[in-house]
Amino acid sequence: MSQYKVTIQDFGTVEMAEGTKLAYGIEQAGFDISHRCGGNARCTTCRVAFNSPEPPMGQVEHDCLEEDGVLGQFRLSCQIRVDQDMDVKVLMRASDQGWDPGVDLEP
């Protein structure tokens, strides 16, 4: 299985196996990314901005962002599987928001 380098802005670069759920991989790396709904494309707190080219967007992510009127503003890391090197900025870090990360993420 391929490994990819994922850079988390202001944190560091880690290796993630191909297919890793991006939000899960970021959390496993030790960064307290928010995921209030547990990775179900409902809360949008797992939002990230891409410094590198964005991966394709799936229908579930698209529909959630469109419904909230934020399509094009950020991506949902719980709906993205790592399939290339990535460089992202986490936009809602739990410790900055004053809440716990949220419902546990499935891998």
Ligand code: FES
């Ligand atoms: S939308 Fe809730 S964790 Fe991603």
